[in-house]
Amino acid sequence: MMLKELFPFEYAESVFAIDYKKLYAKGYRGVIFDIDNTLVHHGEGSTPEVDELFKEIHAAGLKTLLLSNNEKSRVEMFIKNIDTLYICDADKPSPKGYLKAVKKLGLKKSQCVCVGDQIFTDILGANRAGLASILVKFIQMPDEMRIGVRRYAEYGLLWAWRRIPTLRHRIGDIYNEGAGNFWSRDILFCNISPFTYAISETKEKLKRYLHDFMGHDKFSVIRTKKKLKNLVSEHSNTLIKKGKGIDPVLQENKAVNIALACSKIDGMVIRPGEVFSFWRTVGSITEKKGYKSGRIIADNKLTPGLGGGLCNLGNTIHLLVLHSPLEVVEFHSHSDALAPDGDKRVPFSSGTSVCYNYIDYRFRNNTDQDVQLCLWCEDGKLRGELRSKKPFPYTYEIVEEDHHFSKEDGVFYRISKIYKVTKDKATGKVVDKVLVRDNHSEVMFDYDLIPKELIR
Structure with missing residues (x-):
């Protein structure tokens, strides 16, 4: 069954089908891309077509950033001919990587849109971070028979959207006037009802059991x-x-x-x-x-x-x-x-x-x-x-540097870099200093209690 038959509202067939000039006209200034099965098939290097696409996106006035769960060597291999920012080991769907990407682009969240092929990873992560997102059809090779349990779960989710009209009417497309996220927070599958939340949670638990059993x-x-x-x-x-x-x-x-x-x-x-x-x-x-x-x-x-x-x-x-x-x-x-x-x-x-x-x-x-x-x-x-x-x-000791608070889109965040410092017990000499957290935490308490001297 074709994905397009299951998806009853507008989506991008591929990254090449997105109108980037229209995104710019709508006020977007940055595009955050997934790599594997979004831009190229899993594990492959960039292609001349993708290289040219990034040039066209930049010419349209948009910045780009690659947000990947892959390690640094994989990302650097991909961008040999592409001039773009990137973040590896992003831990998607955690919102932390997305917020870091926005900061690295030097933009506001409202100016960024995420493009990816997985609902439960790319789109969910963007949703959690409060970013607009576009779902594209994942790249499957002609001779590739298996698509994985997660893909079937996503097919099931899209099947439900086709058969529940009241849900379809609540979905906003970022190309349309007055719309919010492509995958609006309040209609994410797990948030439809307690029942669908339980389904999503059970899926994640089963994945953990399977991972540990096979590990x-x-x-x-x-x-x-x-x-x-x-x-x-x-x-x-x-x-x-x-x-x-x-x-x-x-x-x-x-x-x-x-x-x-x-x-x-x-x-x-x-x-x-x-x-x-x-x-x-x-x-x-x-x-x-x-x-x-x-x-x-x-x-x-x-x-x-x-x-x-x-x-x-x-x-x-x-x-x-x-x-x-x-x-x-x-x-x-x-x-x-x-x-x-x-x-x-x-x-x-x-x-x-x-x-x-x-x-x-x-x-x-x-x-x-x-x-x-x-x-x-x-x-x-x-x-x-x-x-x-x-x-x-x-x-061992924990050291925090550049601790301060910053306001972004009306929300305050605690920002700092936290390091683990290792010292030789006999000499007291520092033998290692490792960044353990690039802190960007939303303030959950009364803003009036934030020390004024720490706000930048």
Whole structure:
């Protein structure tokens, strides 16, 4: 069945079918492209036709940027004959890469449009970032029989659009007057109803199960009450937060949720080569297990949700791991500007996102000895320790640079660069400095509480 038969409203058959001059006339000044199966078939280099297309787009007055989940070598191979900006390892559909792309283009979100071939990656990511988007037909080779589970899921979604007229009427095309995003936020498949949201969430969970089943990672499963001898790092934070707009009941519930999850993790030993998974250790979140409604972030808003507060626990684990030689293999971020800073700014005081089971936090023990996670609640605080059998030869610290706030399209963001600095324990000499987060976090608290001297 042809895609065009399933898609009952205007879309671009390919990147060559888009009228870029009309985009410019509508006020757009930047085009953010996916690469694989959007511009060329997966893994292929650019073609003379694509090279010429970019020249025509630039001649129309539009800037371009490639936003890809691929590594740097793949992107650089593609742009040998193309003069364009790019961002690799974008982690789509996370909105972070899209917002970074807008900033790199030097434009406003309203001036940028994203072009991609995947609804659940390219279009969803653009939607989350508040950007306009154009879906194009993915490039399939004539002899290519398999198209993948995700493609069939997208076909199913487009089939539903054809058969639900009330949904079709709510879709705006960015070429038309007065329209918003091509894939409007309020009619994204997962947001149509609780039922369609459940379908989307189940799909992501099944993908995670399949990925782990087919993968080669060995996960940590052994816990012991006896603590390993050496303390590598430690961290604690107050469980119950108070202040303007903070619901005390949700805070109390958060403390209950964190205590339950801690009971599943405390004492976990991660052997050399093993991977720690937050969700494989904690398990599913249900009322039957005692979890309550706490504060979560949904659709860029703070709202009640079952198991709320576990991101706080995930963030504590992340801080312990960053102050060690362990390797973070999966990390998802949300805003770390959930509340005003205290007297002193603490980088990564929040900002780690977890959601059962497809938004996980994972790290690998790449050392030659066992390490142990110890987490518990005591005296109104969440306390965490990372321990090992013997000391490591280095110390680690988190350093934040160029910390400030900026207003973009009426919304304030916390902006900074956060580094992990490794020092030789014997000499104190810096042996490594790695950027761990290019911070661009939407401020979720009262703008009046932002320090005026930090606004740029």
